[in-house]
Amino acid sequence: MRRLGIIACFLVLATGPAYAQKQRVLKPGWNLFSPQQDVQLGKEAAAEVEKQVAIVDNRELTDYIGGIGKKLASQPEAGQFPYSFKVVYDKSINAFALPGGPAFVHTGLISAAENEAQMAGVLAHEISHVALRHGTSQVTKAQAVQLMFGLGGSLLGGGLLGQLAQLGAGLGANSLLLKFSRNAESEADLLGTRIMAKSGYDPVEMARFFEKLEAEEKSSGRSIPQFLSDHPSPGNRVKAVEAEIKLMPAREYSKGDTARLQREQGIVKSLPVPKKANTDFRNAGNPATARPSAQTKQYRSGGLAFSYPANWEIIQQGQSNEITVASREGIVQSNGSAEIGYGAIIGVRQASNSDLEQSTKDYLNQILQNNKTMQQSGQRQRSFQLSGAPALLNVFYSQSSYQGQREVDAIITARHPQGLFYMILISPEAEYSHAQGAFDQMIQSVQFAR
Ligand SMILES: [Zn+2]
Structure with a gap:
């Protein structure tokens, strides 16, 4: 009997995982706003956005986008919100x-x-953020105390956006309503997968598109498309979507009507350029909010270790050899893309030459070519040791992504087992005295595995 018991136990263990794989329950997080207040806030914010961007009024194009949106929003996962879809000329x-x-x-x-x-x-991904109420949940978490005193319901008469703006949580440069956490991103990918699947679209295409943007960002250098700055990669998006698909009943998926999409893309090309095109409705932020803190955290991966300010985060796009270290406030909206205005970029690239001076020269020339406002600071190149390897420091000035400011770019290059190590330390000139200590600390903490 005893033996049988053990065998039975093994059987349960062996079949266990099949039962354990269940779909994650996705529910809106803690929120001091009511769903009606979400709707009101969205209406006010949309009116503000529409004043500042150019809405496209081509009937065929708006019907097309609206049609896809409606189909997705009619799935039960999208909730009961009054969705609308508009095209912005940008x-x-x-x-x-x-x-x-x-x-x-x-x-x-x-x-x-x-x-x-x-x-x-x-x-589908955007609808999921709305359904899971990520925007107001983030404002709740950041402004709980003020909100508990302010949002008693008396505000329902109007002006919710104005009140949030006073708390610094409106549609400003680093709007909590639009910039999502990695956790919110995973949730929106998961719910988006379910909405896509039920609408007959291949959910993997959603993840593939995001990963494509990540790959393009990597090859373009400093500029991150605004979408990626607002929706930071939770990593391995395609794998996560594929895992979710396995938990759903098998279906036939489609890539949709590609011929129709191409026709709409033709319409986009022929749209007249509106007067107020490509205006960014979010202003550049205040660099002081991106200042490094004195506490540090450790980064250790792929043979590289260094410490960095505890209030900054590591932003890595896809399988890139390059990482950005910055606070969210250090990433500035500038003409529809996001740029690092305050932070660091660290990576390893192929060295053009075995001589450090020559490969550094080639690398700096390439940077100067891609950044037209960049110029030599007049400071002489300095050589020093970085993690026991010969290294060089060059300092440049350029136009800051923060409006009207000059930027200091300290560029360190060093010999690395895999090529040329580089570290670009970026700060507005007026902030440099606040950044210098943290930058020095980062440089001194760098260690290459050998
Ligand atoms: Zn997102």
């Missing part, structure tokens, strides 16, 4: 949805989609 690759349902898609994103399922994927 060549940057972006889309965003405000609390309660108003969604906006840039023409640049429509042009970048390879098939209709990718276009639908972005909308």
Whole structure:
């Protein structure tokens, strides 16, 4: 009997995992706003956005995007919010949805989609942020105390956005309503997968599109498309979506009507350029909010270790050999893309030459070519040792992503077993005295594995 018991036990263990694989329950997080307040806030914010961007009024194009959006929003996972979909004339690759349902898609994103399922994927992802109420949940977490005193319901009469703006949580440069956490990103990918699947679109195309943007960001250097700065990669998006698909009943998936998408992309190309095109409705932020803290955290991966300010985070796009270290406030919206205004970029690239001086020269020339406002600071190149390897420091000035400011770019290069190690330390000139200590500390802490 005893023996049988043990065998039975093994059987349960062996079959256990099949039962354990269940779909994650996704529910909105802690929120001091009511769903009605989400709707009201979204209406006010949408009115503000529409004053500042150019809404496309081409009937065929708006019907097309609206049609895909409606189909996705009719799935039960999207909740009961009054969704709407508008096209914004803007060549940057972006889309965003405000609390309660108003969604906006840039023409640049429509042009970048390879098939209709990718276009639908972005909308399904945005719808998921709305359904899970991520925007107001983030404001709740950041401003709980003030909100508990302010949001008693008396505010329902109007002006919710104005009150949030006073708390610094409105549609400002680093709006909590639009910049999501990695955790919110995973959730929106998961719920987006379910919405896509039920609408017949291949959910993997959603993840594939995001990973494509990540790969393009990597090859373009400093500029991150606004979409990626608002929706930071939770990593391995395609794998996560594939895992979720396995938990759902098998279905036939489609990439949608590609011929139709191509026709709409043709319409995008022929749209007249509106007067107020590509205005960024979010202003540049205040660099002081991005200042490094004195506490540090450790980074250790792929043979590289260093410490960095505890209030900054590591932003790594895809499988890139390059990482950005900055606070969210250090990433500045500038003409539809996001740029590092305060922080560091660290990576290893192929060395053009075995001589450090020569490969550094080639690398700096390349940077100067891509950044037209960059110029020598007049400071002489300095040589020193970085983790026991010969290293060089060069300092440049350029135009800061923060409006009207000059930027200091300290560029360190060093010999590395895999090529040329580089570290670009970026700060507005007026902030340099606040940044210098943290930058020195980062440099001194660098260690290469050997
Ligand atoms: Zn997102």
